[in-house]
Amino acid sequence: MSFLHNVSWFNSWLKNELQNQAQKYYKMKKTATLLALVLITASVSCAQKYFTRSGYIHFFSTTNVEDISADNNKATVVLDAGTGAVEISCLIKAFEFEKALMQEHFNENYMESDTYPKSVFKGKVENIKAVNFFRDGTYSSQVSGEIFIHGVTKTIFANVTFVVSGGKIETNTNFSVNPKDYNITIPDLVKNNISENIRITVKSTLEELKK
Amino acid sequence: MKNPDMHKVIKKLFRKVAVITAFLFPSVSFYAQTDDEKDLLSLVEEEEAVNYATSAFKSSRIINGHSIENTPEGVLDFRISHRFGFVNSGPYDFFGLDQAFMRLGFDYGITDRLMVGMGHSNFNKVYDSFVKYKILRQSTGKRKMPVSVAWVSSINCNTLKWADPERKNFFTSRLSYSHQLLIARKFNENLTLQIMPTLVHRNIVPRPEIRNDVLAVGAGGRYKLTKRLSINAEYFYVLPGQMDSMFTNSFSVGVDIETGGHVFQLQFTNSTSMVEPGFITETVGHWEKGDIHFGFNISRVFTIKKRKSPAEW
Structure with missing residues (x-):
């Protein structure tokens, strides 16, 4: 990653991107947890x-x-x-x-x-x-x-x-x-x-x- | 945010994604397995059953000889068999229909695999009885067996008046026997083929050079044309050098017509007798000369002993 130090625009873009991704990921995590919960419940009722x-x-x-x-x-x-x-x-x-x-x-x-x-x-x-x-x-x-x-x-x-x-x-x-x-x-x-x-x-x- | 932080974020992100994935996917696959809207039955492992090939023939006889089929347990089969005279006997004998050779018989199934039978023929006034046991049953599924195998033995008693009452006659001279192994395979819904290695023993023969024991191999089969109609054929090949040259091999073709409790078998055959030692070793008709009998067998079954059905609970 060291070569990126010199490319400030890229640096800031990556930062933004990662923050975005992180945000998305937290949202996704929420949904995923919910989904997993639903599925587990469903499987329990399936039993x-x-x-x-x-x-x-x-x-x-x-x-x-x-x-x-x-x-x-x-x-x-x-x-x-x-x-x-x-x-x-x-x-x-x-x-x-x-x-x-x-x-x-x-x-x-x-x-x-x-x-x-x-x-x-x-x-x-x-x-x-x-x-x-x-x-x-x-x-x-x-x-x-x-x-x-x-x-x-x-x-x-x-x-x-x-x-x-x-x-x-x-x-x-x-x-x-x-x-x-x-x-x-x-x-x-x-x-x-x-x-x-x-x-x-x-x-x-x-x-x-x-x- | 500095770069090391970014590293951390990325690492964290990957780890969490990994954890989430690990969590999510097994439950997804578990869910898929138990998705019963589609396949509840697949949850219960099926017990594989033995699937026996049934109804290889419509009747317990192919034409003259035995088929692999038995009369089921508790069922009495009343059989009336007719062979008219040779069709080449001309219009005076109404092409053979003026004459009739017949056999009346009863078969009974002691179990689904063991049957016995007896009968009387007016030709040579023969009383016959037999026992037939199904040794192997063709099956697929849990137990696989490529062929069905049965054993038939018969004893036959000729009751004509002694040709020479003056000489010393023995009762045993009247007797003849047959032993057959029936090996059959139902190839598909329509086609069944069968071979029958056969031993016939006559207690008495007219001349010393004629063998008492005669070995023959029979082959037969049926092809179903519709659900209730099949064509049948049967041939007995007597191994050479055992019999008087006046006798030929038995060949018969016919159809089986099934109507409810009856099976009608209509046939053309060069054999007059309807018992094994007779048609296998004493056939005199030649197909090529028109020495052909038209004939029929009628089988009518009666259920003597009703089967136990699974208890209503």
């Missing part, structure tokens, strides 16, 4: 997540000809208690039927589970403020979001009940889907066997997700 890998999904189709139902108790459910965001994922092949042939047809002909191995729901709990996941009690709410079945994404809306007790959250919801909406074609021969209004029930007991 309040609940999950299960053994969520239960049941579907039921009833017609004059026959009733068809299947169960899957290997669904993954994750709930962010802070934001109300909720995600559910399940393997189609994990649905179990009473009749093996139905299960085969379900996978082979209708759900094409080799092509679409998973169904996923991503959504959020509405009026999250009305639900206190940190206080024991029963809460009714709605959940809305996008469901992905057989390559098709649709928006759905459903009522949901939360039972909070001892740090665990039990959830219970049901809604209906029409296979037609999800590009699932049913041949005329069995048209009367499969309902257009298939009832889906999702139940889970969520535990706190620990890092």
Whole structure:
């Protein structure tokens, strides 16, 4: 820096510049501290997540000809208690039927589970403020979001009940889907066997997700 | 401000920037990791499942021979198989349709991997029974297995009246056996190929130079044209020098049509018999001469024992 001694204009410019920078920096520091604080708070609230890998999904189709139902108790459910965001994922092949042939047809002909191995729901709990996941009690709410079945994404809306007790959250919801909406074609021969209004029930007991 | 001060300011500035950076970035990256609006599910490590290749064939038979598929646990499969006469028999026999060889059979799945079956054919009045066990299941995911492997053994009893009742006849002379290893791979949603090394044993053969044990290798497969329709083919190559020259190798082509609880298999084959020792070692038809049977198998399944579904809780 010694050569700068002789260049007084540069010296004063640098001084000014540095002072400016310092001022800016102090302002920035303030903002940064604030931002960091916000982020840390956000991450703390992020830590309040609940999950299960053994969520239960049941579907039921009833017609004059026959009733068809299947169960899957290997669904993954994750709930962010802070934001109300909720995600559910399940393997189609994990649905179990009473009749093996139905299960085969379900996978082979209708759900094409080799092509679409998973169904996923991503959504959020509405009026999250009305639900206190940190206080024991029963809460009714709605959940809305996008469901992905057989390559098709649709928006759905459903009522949901939360039972909070001892740090665990039990959830219970049901809604209906029409296979037609999800590009699932049913041949005329069995048209009367499969309902257009298939009832889906999702139940889970969520535990706190620990890092 | 003197220059040393400036140095100090600069140093301070750098140090603070460093501290702030150190503070800011980890929290930013931490935030990014747990940004659940996008990916809550990714927070939960997925348990990788074993993904078994299912439905490699629509039915437990390719055409005459066994496919890698089993009748599932608790399921009874009632099978009716017909082979009409040779199509080259001309209009007098209505191109073979005036004649019919048939087999009636029941298969049952004891477990998903073990099945048994029995049947009766009017051709040679054969009673047959078999046991089939799936040894390996093709899978991807947590456990990887490139092929499915099954074992089938059958025992067959010819109940025609003795050709010569005067001589001393033994019951064991009526019996023949087959043992097969089925090795199959479902290459994709549509294509499955299978090879079947086979040993057939006949307790009695007409002449001493004909072997009691016959080794053969079968090959078969299916190609799915639509979800409910596939074309199938099957060939059994008998290793040379084991049989009378009047017998040829069995070759069959057909389609599988699936309709709900039924699978219809329509086929053309040069084999008359529908049991292993019969179609593998006693096929007399020659495709090139038009000795072709038109035929069909109908499979109708009944669920005898319902599966336990996961308990509703």
